[in-house]
Amino acid sequence: MTHTPLPVLRLRRDATVTDGRIDTPFGVLPLKQLPPGAAAALTALSTRDTADNELAALVVAGDGEGGLMRWHLLHARLAATGLLEHAVTGPDGQIAARLVPRGRGSTALASWPAGADPVPVRLSRFALLRTEDAVLTLQAPGSHLAVELAPAAASLLGQLGDWTKDLPAPLLRLLATAGLLTRADHGPDGLPADSEATGRGPAQWHPLDLAFHSRTRTPAAASGYGGTYPGKARFEPEPAAAPLGDGPRITLDTPDLDQVAARDPSLTQVLEARTSRRAHDDELPLTVEQLAELLYRTLRIRSVFTGSDGQELADRPYPSGGAVHELEVYPLVTSCRGLDPGLYRYAADRHELEHVAVPGPATAALVKEARDAAMMRTDPQVVLLVAARFGRVMWKYETVAYPLILKHVGVLYQTLYLTAEAMGLAACGLGGGDTTAFAAATGRDPLLEGSVGELVIGSRAPEPAESAPEPAAAAAAEG
Template sequence: MNPIIVSRLRRDASFSGEHIRFAATVRELKNLSQGQGTALKLLAEGDQDDAALAAAVTTADGEAGLLRWHMLFRRLNTSGLIEHAVQVDGDVTARLYPVGRGSTLPVAAPAGPVRLSRFAEARVVDGTLTLRASGHHLAVELMPRATGLLGELATWNTGTPAPLLRLFATAGLLAPGGPDEDLETTERSYAQWHPADLAFHSRTRFPATVGGYGGTYPLGDRFPPEPVSPPPSGLRTVALPVPDLDEIAATEPSFTEILERRGSTRAHDDETPITLAQLGELLYRSLRRRGTMTGSDGQRLANRPYPSGGSVHELEVYPLVTACEGLPAGLWHYATDRHELELVAEPGKATDVLVRESRNAAMMETDPQVVLLVTARFGRVMWKYETVAYPLVLKHVGVLYQTLYLVATAMDLAVCGLGGGDAAAFATASGRDPLLEGTVGELVLGSRPRTEG
């Protein structure tokens, strides 16, 4: 076995004349020599080793043409236009390719023991096992005969062939340091990150390392956009009174006072619970649908009191009521377009789990009067957005939290946002498919205790 590194033009590129085209980009190559043109045609056809490329250049340009070719080949690598693979007995075992923007120039194989970084992740991409490191713009495909490397590289070892190590090191897949100085556990910049958290952060905050950043419509050619509001689905409905916003504005404290008073209250006045009118006012002022419009892409958009990227407004709120004057207990859904509540589930074991978990999360001594369960209809966002889709949902949860906090403070209600929740428990209680609509936030709400200022 004699592994060697071979190269080819990146998979989404083509060469013709003096131009390399890839994606929506055209790279012009001026004054190509005959040998350079021949070598580029070979790279466009498939994997070539350095000897074959050098022979093509020297045949046409002589030995003097090799330096110019090496300089051009390096520029193509630094522009991310070349893929590299390890070939054994004519068969490719691993391939390095770009998934973002940056150089594909292979680095030297590290000396001494090596192992996989704990930030490396393996997944199936287009039928091939693919390795990526968080925050890196390159990936390595592993063919079946090379998958045993993953087990070998799980611990520090010295037996991996150098050509494979070059590909892994170039893609950032190897741990820095060594068995006696493992930087991933001794350096704070590495140690403080859980691999899943760093992968999420890197994917969404380093656009040069990923594709599909922004509004790419990944599902646009397969599914229609979801409707702006979910269809009515409750067991029965309760109409909510519409508050007089002009009257409220004339008597309410100033915004500065509300902002300064805002805080989390983890106790409720059990003798005088929140009322239906108060719950309705909070929901109306915080997230009612004020209007709709059609975007240039054909998706129906909404206008609500809080901001939403692209005006998609994928968030829904399900009040889980244990004590509310004028409203029976149960799991309800707030219909933002009709300003009414729909009963989703009667009180029972499934809703009891949600109440208990919220009570524990808020560290309350008694059950919260209302739990506002915030869900996302994921398709509203993921139809348009790709890399930024889920972080956009979380941003929306944050602005909705603050909106609910400020309105509740203005109304002198007790509110407390929770740091986590159980999407599986909500799916059981509501019957909703958690991959289509699942909880992404929770707040407890109720009347403010008399001892609270």
Template sequence: MVTHTAPGAATPAHDRPADGLRLRRDAELSEADGRLGVSGPAGTLRLRDLPPGAKAALSALATADVTEADLTATVVAGDGLAGLLRWNMLLRQLAMNGLLEYAADGVRLRPAGTGPVEPAAPLDPDTRVRLSRFAVATAEDGVLTVRSPRHPGVVELAPAAAGLLGALADWTTPAELPGDERALRFFAGAGLLTRTGEEDDRSHAQWSPRDLWLHAHSRGPRVAARYGGSYPLRSRFGPEPASPPAFGGSRIPLPRPDLELVAKADPPLTEALERRRSVREHDPAEPITVRELGELLYRSMRRRDVFTGDDGQQLADRPYPSGGSVHELELYPLVVSCQGVEPGLWHYDTADHALERVAEPGPATGILVDRARAAAVMEADPQVLLVVSARFGRVMWKYETIAYSLVLKHVGVLYQTLYLVGTAMGLAVCGLGGGDATDFATASGLDYLTEGSVGELVVGSRRGA
């Protein structure tokens, strides 16, 4: 079996032909049993009975940028003029399968997802265009990459061509722009240009660039090839353990409820669903107890089992579902008033069903309480603020484009679990719509990028319960 793999590094601008194309850099051309195959993120394109000229041209595409004139000469030399029609059909097939990259004088158009990518037709010189407000530019391997969240194509700009971005910041025409007009065709082909005001169309105006980026890249492989369990960090880092490091503070073992008795006393599921409300008022005369807090955490969040997956990652089982069983969420009860628990920030140990001390009450924890009180529109401080955090590496070691969207889904199912259990127990539960991850990092001492807050709920005793 002979294999040719397209290199990952971008070809330097001075080495590129003025007009060329090649197989996408993450594609692989292989031959087995006399049959050629081109493998990409969307699968393998099988090619049967290719004549020698087409085989030679395809091999050239797999190794470097090649001009269409050189490809034509290779095909004609091997297959004669009659082979050109079949070759052009094959090129079209490769383009429609998102398997080609295009280069022109310091600018490159390449696919990043599984959808088709081609340069657009030439624009009229007087057409007014502007860079889409959804375009995102990043620096990668010495070039600027520009993308739209709605398109599988990426435009790469060498430093000499980067000025085109600034020129497209406002309305302009192709006739007024510097450089090769093919660069503008690459921008249009990657969905990076708008010819109308995007703010005037409701379907576009309602989206912020950040939200549309997250939505598009977490909902399928068309615009992001490494979709699902792609294990982006496996080659550099090992997986994180199921349990986080202990904080080392004082510990409170929590009472474990008898689930058989709980099941007999609980209202039916439908009743709990129908009774569920966000309750923002707590009973100051009878604050929530350590037994009630322990039961709420045990029934909602405890770790029931831990096991090792086929990929070597420690996985867990809890009462609520988690994608891939990674269970990256942690709970930090910030206690203001709870019978049996001193005020301060605590961490819930899901494995041992215990609370461990994280921080004493102070200005940093006070800010979290004040923000929660304001967000819940409460007249008094909440008795307990449950801060939901995520150990991001637990998810991001395995998942790439969908990692953060998975975290948010997990927060949602944990919210519902806490709501239903709290309702069944007669507690006051209210989920909050937002919080400040920087404030939590300050209060907990945790690194913002390693483990950060992603949700908050206030919990307390319910009047008359």
């Protein structure tokens, strides 16, 4: 791209012009009756990429010089409401790069310094490059704008890996408008310095973490947000309860909740006493009856019903957005009285354990990982592997689907923590896990059902007795 790119623009391609209005994915922009020149310019914008001087010529031809002021006001209104796409051409006259809206917000171009000595710039370390509709697309976290790149412009990205002044200003202006560039500050040695690497705000974020945070917490930057049903047109909703597995099933005892309520400490006592307990009583391990009670009180499906959207929903002891309840729990048993070691799945609709796998290298890896994460001296008696059936959430929710799953993991952790505390058990939530190891142990497709949390459960080790004072110290105390 050694030539000077020609800036052009057009109406965003998902907008349509009808009599007196522009229909967009985000609503309708009403238009007063336009004079012939302005109407011709708007028609040109809605059908092809057009240069500013060509638009001005259409306006003048229909409305005279006096029509330009009204056209400029309409142009500014279109940009402010995010209805314009800006582009630059390549050496072949074809579009090389295009600034496109991906959400809601202005598409007005950023100001760009003119002059013989421009400021050095380089690509932001947060910029994300991906293929979208067979086109290379760059987007910055939190930005409602993206830049589509044709090969003529994509080949220049390597130059933006370091400070440069040599790229065409119209192209850099598109990238800057989308928030994809960082400008050089002067470092103490006089060389260019990057504020993204030195400022505490940007420096503390990993690009993928910031992209995830911004995508899920900036609704204006996404084309769809919330309950948009992105999967409804392609897939049937998954049932509330997971289908039966192939392994043997173990029916669990059902606790008497009246007796449970009579013996439980108060909620305040449980909240004040709750702590992460990593020490298990290896002489007196957890029993299958205790595990059954814990699972029943925290995870069972109390009822199933059909929502207004046709999706089967569930009621369980902990909350879930939209009542989708996508979480499944797999007890990985090392030592539990009345239950053979191995990996099981808790069938929440039937209060049963389904046998998934016997102990082996894959389950051993999961046990070791949990032991190391909890900093335990011995293997945990039971590891509750929390998995998500992603389609339960992603069928309905867009953009917020995965963070919603993580919120569900959090409330499940607290429900398990408090119930275990009330039962006198040891519970310890873990901060990370390995979905690859989970897939190996369960045989589940990690894109359909993958692990999203882990919590260690066991019998509570006796509290250490207070040490008796040394004789000299005791004598001194008596004195």
